[in-house]
Every structure is written in C-alpha cells, then in structure tokens.
Amino acid sequence: MCCDNGALNSHTMSTSAPDPTPGDDLAPPLRTGTSLHYALQLVPPRRRPLIHAALQVWLTMARIPLNMSDPGIAEAKLLWWQQEWQRAAEGQAPQHPLMQVLVRELQGTSQPWPDAAMWKSQFAGWTQLAHQNRWLDQSTLDQHVDATTGQAARLWARLCGATSAEALEAAHQLGVGIRRAHLLARLGQDARAGWVMIGIDLLQRHDVKAHQLSRPGTVAPEGWPGLLQSLTTSAQDALAAGWRQAQQLPPAQRHHLLPLLALARCAHALATEVGHGGDTILHQRMVLTPLRKAWLTWQTRWGLGGLA
Numbered sequence: 535m536c537c538d539n540g541a542l543n544s545h546t547m548s549t550s551a552p553d554p555t556p557g558d559d560l561a562p563p564l565r566t567g568t569s570l571h572y573a574l575q576l577v578p579p580r581r582r583p584l585i586h587a588a589l590q591v592w593l594t595m596a597r598i599p600l601n602m603s604d605p606g607i608a609e610a611k612l613l614w615w616q617q618e619w620q621r622a623a624e625g626q627a628p629q630h631p632l633m634q635v636l637v638r639e640l641q642g643t644s645q646p647w648p649d650a651a652m653w654k655s656q657f658a659g660w661t662q663l664a665h666q667n668r669w670l671d672q673s674t675l676d677q678h679v680d681a682t683t684g685q686a687a688r689l690w691a692r693l694c695g696a697t698s699a700e701a702l703e704a705a706h707q708l709g710v711g712i713r714r715a716h717l718l719a720r721l722g723q724d725a726r727a728g729w730v731m732i733g734i735d736l737l738q739r740h741d742v743k744a745h746q747l748s749r750p751g752t753v754a755p756e757g758w759p760g761l762l763q764s765l766t767t768s769a770q771d772a773l774a775a776g777w778r779q780a781q782q783l784p785p786a787q788r789h790h791l792l793p794l795l796a797l798a799r800c801a802h803a804l805a806t807e808v809g810h811g812g813d814t815i816l817h818q819r820m821v822l823t824p825l826r827k828a829w830l831t832w833q834t835r836w837g838l839g840g841l842a
Contacts, residue, residue, distance in 0.1 A: 564589065567824035569800045572831040573793040577694060584639040585693055585793075591632045592686055595656070599664040600729070608664035616657045623647050648689050655681040668744070672733030680706075683713035687794055696790040704779035708794045711773030715801035718765050718808050722750065722816040736764065747816065754813035766809035770841075773802045777841050796834040800827050802841040 564571045570589065577585045595615050602608035615630075622628045622637050640647065659682035669675040687709025688702050696702055717724070717731045724731055725747035737744060740757035755761075777798060780791050804822050808815050822830075833839055 567827070569797050569822075569827050569831075572800075572827050573796045576792040576796055576831065576835055581643075581694060584636075584643060584645070585690065587632070587636040587639045588690065588693055591636050592656075594632060596660060596682070599660050602664065605664045609661055612657055612661050612664065616654075619653055619657075623650065645693060648692070652685050652689055655685050667729045669731070669733045670735070672736045675731065675733050676710075679710055679713045679717075683716075684709040687712065691791055691794060694790045694793060696787055698783070698787050700779070701783050701787040701791060704776055704783065705791055705794055707772065707776030707779055708791070708798045709776075711769055711771075711776050712794075712797050712801045714765075714769035714772055715805040718769050719804050719815070719820055721765070721808075722747065723819045725750075725816075732761075732765070736761070740764065750813070750816040754816060758813060758816075762809060762812075762815075766805050769805040770802060773798050773805070774841055792834060796831040799830045799834050799841060803830060 564574065564586070574582060574586060574589075595612065598611050598615075599608050602611065618628055618630055618633055622633055628634050628637055659678050662678060663682075669678075684706045688706045690709075691702055691705030696705060721731070725744075726749075728748065730737075730744045730747055732747075734744075740761035742755045742757045742761050746755045746758075777795065780788055780795055783791070800822060803826070804820070807822070808820055811820060814820060
C-alpha cells in the first residue's frame, strides 16, 4: 500500500471553453503499474487491441464530467460523443481517432456493435455527474454506479467473449463493486475537489457533515469510523457477490471474466486497506503498490484463493 499525495492532478478543473467537438480529447495511455494495465494482460492477445480501444474510448468520455468546471460545456461534449457513438452504430464513419480505432477493431471480429441501451445509460450517468457533485440519497448514487460502471463492466465482459446472461450479470455486479471501492479510495481527494460522492442520507445517519470531508481537520468527525465501515462493507459486499456469481459459471464463461476478477481482487484489497487506515483517506489517496497488483492479478490468472 502506498499513499498518492499528487493524485489531485488528475482532477484539475478546466476553466477554458473548448469546442464541444472533442477532436483533441484523448485519454492518457494505460500506465504500467495500474490495475487496468495488469488486468489487460489477462485478455487473450487476439482480443487485447479491441479491449484496449474500448477502454480508451470509455476513459476519454468518463473523465469529461470531472475535468470540466462548466457543466454546460461538459454536457455539450458528452452530447457530441453520444452523436459520435450513434453515427458509428449506424455504420457511418466516426470522426474521433479513438472511435475510428474502436470501429476498426470491432470490424475485425464477429462482435456486434454494443447494445444501444447499454451505452445510452453511460451518457445519462455521465451527464448526471456533470451537473451533480452532491447526492441527496445513497440509493440515487447507487443507481448512477449501476448505470455507468456496472454497464461498462457488462460491455467489457461481452467484448472479452462472455455470452451467457449469468456471466454478464456477474460482470455487472463486479463493476458495481469495483466502482464503489474506487469511490472509497478517492473519497478525500474527490471531496477536496468539490465532489462529495456519498449520499446526504448516509452522511446524516453517521452525523458527518460534507464540509468535514472536503475540509478535513486534524481530528476526524466523531461519526467517521461508522461511515468508513459502512462504505467499506458496501464495496466489499458488492465485490463478494459478483465473485460468487462468477465462481458458479462454467469454466469457459468464467475465463472471459478473468480481467474483471483481477480488478475486483485489487479493488477488494484496496477497500480493505482503506478501511484499516482510519482517517488517512480523508487526507491523501491510498493505492496498492504495482507489485501487489501484479501479484493479485497473477493469483487470479491461476485461480489461487479468493477475495480475502
């Protein structure tokens, strides 16, 4: 485990007014040492370019709400991307270079274009996030997680070769757990940047105020241990549920979920470390070391152990 004090750089708010046509919006390459980097190594080589292209497109769109200080500009960019996705779905040539790569990789396989309901839920969730940095209740935030990362994990599983309804549902559940763990690990970082990704009702239940997260003092709020435990358990339970569903699949279908299972394993380990870290997460981001992520991924590849 290590703490990333410089991670706020990835959340810098833009003050410019860019053209809604995001010709220069490119997600940064997947860095060596990230969970995604290691998970991608579990994708069969013939499918790896397709999955990498899909990840680059997804990451580029997902970061728009967080990188734009003006919600209107963020929504305009997302609308452009939605139209770009629709054009590609209709067989028209996409304009964005990342979409061109994705279309080319898809054409080289027997994979159909992703289901419209699946990608439309992504845009609805990201547009919601562009306009909302506070959540009235935890259930609404959970629905957002379900519609974005949950659906994205389902798409990833399908591109990896999963076909059964049970495999796709397991992938969806794993995606929900991965996102919950991700939000937990970024809790303090996001709050200091103005994004309190916890429902107000859950904060009230534990008598924690939003400003105590965005401007943490030297002493954690009295209700912080209970809130931290609730968030940690929520992430771990979702990951465990997805893991159990995946283990019940036939070996061939479970094999297609290996990248997501590796991400889930890393997310579970990270959530556990954050839960043990007390109020550390309020002051600095916590991440697993690359060596630990590589080891957890290797364990997943060879089917060793479980989430614990």
